[in-house]
Amino acid sequence: MEYHSINIAEKFAKFSEHWSPKIIAQMNDYHFKLVKFQGEFVWHDHKDTDEVFIVLEGQMLIRFRGHAVAVKKGELFVIPKGVEHKTSAQAECRAMLVEVSGTLNTGDAGGDKTASCEDWI
Amino acid sequence: MEYHSINIAEKFAKFSEHWSPKIIAQMNDYHFKLVKFQGEFVWHDHKDTDEVFIVLEGQMLIRFRGHAVAVKKGELFVIPKGVEHKTSAQAECRAMLVEVSGTLNTGDAGGDKTASCEDWI
Numbered sequence: 001m002e003y004h005s006i007n008i009a010e011k012f013a014k015f016s017e018h019w020s021p022k023i024i025a026q027m028n029d030y031h032f033k034l035v036k037f038q039g040e041f042v043w044h045d046h047k048d049t050d051e052v053f054i055v056l057e058g059q060m061l062i063r064f065r066g067h068a069v070a071v072k073k074g075e076l077f078v079i080p081k082g083v084e085h086k087t088s089a090q091a092e093c094r095a096m097l098v099e100v101s102g103t104l105n106t107g108d109a110g111g112d113k114t115a116s117c118e119d120w121i
Numbered sequence: 122m123e124y125h126s127i128n129i130a131e132k133f134a135k136f137s138e139h140w141s142p143k144i145i146a147q148m149n150d151y152h153f154k155l156v157k158f159q160g161e162f163v164w165h166d167h168k169d170t171d172e173v174f175i176v177l178e179g180q181m182l183i184r185f186r187g188h189a190v191a192v193k194k195g196e197l198f199v200i201p202k203g204v205e206h207k208t209s210a211q212a213e214c215r216a217m218l219v220e221v222s223g224t225l226n227t228g229d230a231g232g233d234k235t236a237s238c239e240d241w242i
Contacts, residue, residue: 003185003188003190004190005190005191005192005193005196005197005198006196006197006198006199007193007195007196008195008196008197009195024197025173025197025199026171026199027171027172027173027199027219027220028170028171028202028221030151030219032173032197049149050147050148050149051148052146052148052153054129064124067124069124069125069126070126071126072126072128074128074129074130075126075127075128075129076126076127076129076145076146076153077126077127078127078146078147078148081149098148098151098219099148100149
């Protein structure tokens with residue numbers, strides 16, 4: 001079992017690439033991931049799972065079809081399954097994601113921002 | 122659906138009692154809860170689910186049978202299902218919990234620290 005606490009800042013220091021979530025912990029069949037990003041992501045949804053973003057540094061915008069929500073440092077947002085969304089950040093944003101293990105960052109949308117969903121740090 | 126971000130500090134400002142987790146968000150069948158605590162909790166386990174603590178202010182100690190782990194601000198810890206543990210904090214600690222909805226804070230141990238697992242704020 002995991003008898004060590006997981007330091008979030010130390011994990012963030014281990015990678016720099018954007019749009020490439022890194023797994024730091026598993027709870028049942030869910031992964032806790034850290035991600036850094038800047039710029040615009042792609043429209044996608046996750047058919048089978050809700051997805052949680054917790055913003056730890058900076059802020060992000062989550063666009064939905066017809067409106068958008070700003071999520072700032074210290075805020076949490078639940079994206080319901082099956083709802084199309086597109087994330088973006090003007091300056092680098094650092095967030096924690098919580099989602100079912102095996103969830104691809106781009107859902108079924110594909111494209112060059114699709115990253116591995118198996119990268120542990 | 123939830124089109125508003127959830128501000129963690131604003132939610133913490135809404136309650137003061139210790140050992141009484143408050144739900145702030147739901148992801149699939151999991152709850153995100155905030156808790157404040159100080160002093161010693163009771164020995165217990167959760168037979169059917171892992172449990173995540175993310176310390177947001179202060180620090181906590183998680184005792185297991187035979188050893189203990191300090192979890193500080195900015196750190197995350199996964200308590201595996203079925204593993205007996207006892208949390209404590211010398212000064213008030215503020216943490217986020219992630220666990221299956223319906224999880225009681227004291228597991229099957231009962232006692233006067235048992236709190237509702239249905240309290241939303």
